[in-house]
Amino acid sequence: MARSAAGGSLPRYIGQRLLLVIPMIWVILTAVFFLLRVAPGDPISASVGGRLSDQALEQRREAAGLNRPLIVQYFDYLGDVVRFDFGKATDGTPITHIIRDNGGATLTLTLAAFLVALVIGIPLGLIAGRYRDNAGDVTIRLFGIVTYAAPVFVTGILFQLIFVTKLGWLPYSSDMATAPTQYVIDQNVTTHIALIDVALAGEWEAFREILWHLVLPALTLGLLICGVFIRLVRVNMLQTLQGDYIEAARARGIKEGRVIRKHAFRNALVPVITIIGLQFALLLSGAVLTEATFNWPGLGFQILDAINNRDYIAVQGIVIFLAMVVVIVSVLIDIVNALIDPRVRY
Amino acid sequence: MVLTPLGGTGEDVAKRRSMLSALLSPFRQTSGLARWILVIGMLITAVFVVCAIFAPWIAPYGFDQTSADGVDFPRTAPPGGDHSFGTNYSYYDVLSRTIWGARTAIEVVILAIIVSTVVGVVLGLISGFVGGWLDRVLVLIMDSLFVIPTLLLAIVAAFLFYNLPGGGIVATALAITVAYIPQYFRVVRNTTVSAREATYIEAAHAIGAPRRTVMVRYLLPNVVQSVPVIGTLNAADAVGLLAALGFLGLGIQPNEASEWGYDLQRALADVTSDIWWTMLFPGLALILLITGLTLVGEGLNETVNPTLRKRRLRKVMLPPRKTDATKEAS
Secondary structure (H helix, E strand, C coil): HHHHHCCCHHHHHHHHHHHHHHHHHHHHHHHHHHHHCCCCCCHHHHCCCCCCCHHHHHHHHHHHHCCCCHHHHHHHHHHHCCCCCEECCCCCHHHHHHHHHHHHHHHHEEEEEEEHHHHHHHHHHHHHHCCCHHHHHHHHHHHHHHHHHCCEEEHHHHHHHHHHCCCCCCCEEEEEECHHHHHHHHHHHCCHHHHHHHHHHHCCCHHHHHHHHHHHHHHHHHHHHHHHHHHHHHHHHHHHHCHHHHHHHHHHCCCHHHHHHHHHHHHHCCCHHHHHHHHHHHHHHHHHHHHHHHCCCHHHHHHHHHHHCCCHHHHHHHHHHHHHHHHHHHHHHHEEEEHHHHHHHH | CCCHHHHHHCCHHHHHHHHHHHHHHHHCCCCHHHHHHHHHHHHHHHHHHHHCCCCCCHCCCCCCEEEEEEEEEECCCCCCCCCCCEHHHHECHHHHHHHHHHHHHHHHHHHHHHHHHHHHHHHHHHHHHHCHHHHHHHHHHHHHHHHCCCCHHHHHHHCCCCCCCHHHHHHHHHHHHHHHHHHHHHHHHHHHHHCCCHHHHHHHHHCCCCCHHHHHHHHHHHHHHHHHHHHHHHHHHHHHHHHHHHHHCCCCCCCCHHHHHHHHHHHHHHHHHHHCHHHHHHHHHHHHHHHHHHHHHHHHHHHHHHHHHHHHHHHHHHHHHHHHHHHHHH
């Protein structure tokens, strides 16, 4: 008993976590499918209803297989998703193409925002924790609360107003780039991540422009996440500073600055990996709203499009895809955690 | 210390006093920064609650009013004159829409929190108490839903409730409800599972209390302790979620009620023409209300454990124990 807990439990833990992914995704699929299908009205009449005759609507329904019993459609859908086919949007584009073409933009945005959050959030959190309850701590905490409280679309519009309309420092991010650059991007599609594509093609002018357009969306989303970082890093720092080994270091006569830098900071940062996992869902929701604010051509922007067209299939497909990503990332984070911290594996 | 009045005469007065002190205990037990955070948060929230309740008297115009005294409002007029916050692209008065927006936000949030609490608590209690396959199935479902970002879940649910009778307010509140149920479920279910093994539950079983009584009379009061805190923290989140749905075009129609998220979405295009007042005021209101609610949650959080323990002792354990004792004695 004790031996197995010490020895062979890590592979078992990883196996268990991985196995759990399948039922979870299945439940999500089922829930989203039925939530959208018991909704009044079917996808076809919701999206093009009123513009077509009843007969034409009926034909479209039949073509889409929507006149079959719900349960048949459900198993059909499950089968399709297993083969990574999420159906077609009302304009005929397969959802998988939408994901492929726009996923890169979302990835770019989330990574950039994450970087912003790390660069701003971690130092502020450490400082706030180090100088607990003084003016700096209060200011930083207030900053964290307000940035977390401000919805990304408010911050986003405000930034556009200040930095673009008033100051003229940055371009309106009414897309990833201006039309000529967009042409360059479209000509050089290899990885579907525009920044990498234009860099591979050596189009540095386009690269610079995309980066320029990325600044405000990334800052907006980054500030949202950085509030969480500040709070959690601060709490970690407070706990770390109460640790016995900090006391011991001080007792050995090590200078306070060195104790903080060499002993406390590092240990306070270990749980950050968990934070990343916990905040991934927040990051994605934030990305959806940021993209809607800045017309950033990622998956969130596509959801907005699908919502406006009442395109159930597209909403369903993109939501399920994003949920799958969240599930997989959270499992990966759990596994990384187990590798780092032996206590997690029971 | 607080327990002494209960034993004495004038029980009603004592009861009222202990209820009052229970209500005020978060204040008394906080100190320094935590108290300030709590007080400021409550003040901000109170301003919005006042706006929500008295919107018809505070706001100069109705939320969907486009003319007064036979004169049409101007379109996107800058602040000043009859419209101290200006007017927006749809000829609405921004100040009035901002004030009425508080009513919408608070209505939706209260509705959403109540419904999701009730559903979450009932499901969590049953799941944790009954156990077995029902528990496993519910946990799997709730855990899976918990993983989906609340915004995405609310988007899907908003589609479901889109054509619901009762209008946008009920539909949006229900969409938000769906997104929050898993949180309450998880907390209540986990507390139930650990409380199920407690001695007082065993004692209740031993004296032959039916399962329903054990659940409702013994488990429920002990299990719901953590719910109000999640409720406060969720309220802040729910205000943001409501605005997000409105911003994405899934919320409340402008002639139905004033909703900040919708107004912000409409204001998005104004920014390029240097029209700042259509976004600034609903945006500030949104940030302030969320900040206020967050501060209340934060302030409560800092003192939550001792507070809960105190309240729990007073509310749950004492009256039955006392009456039992007096009965046996007489």
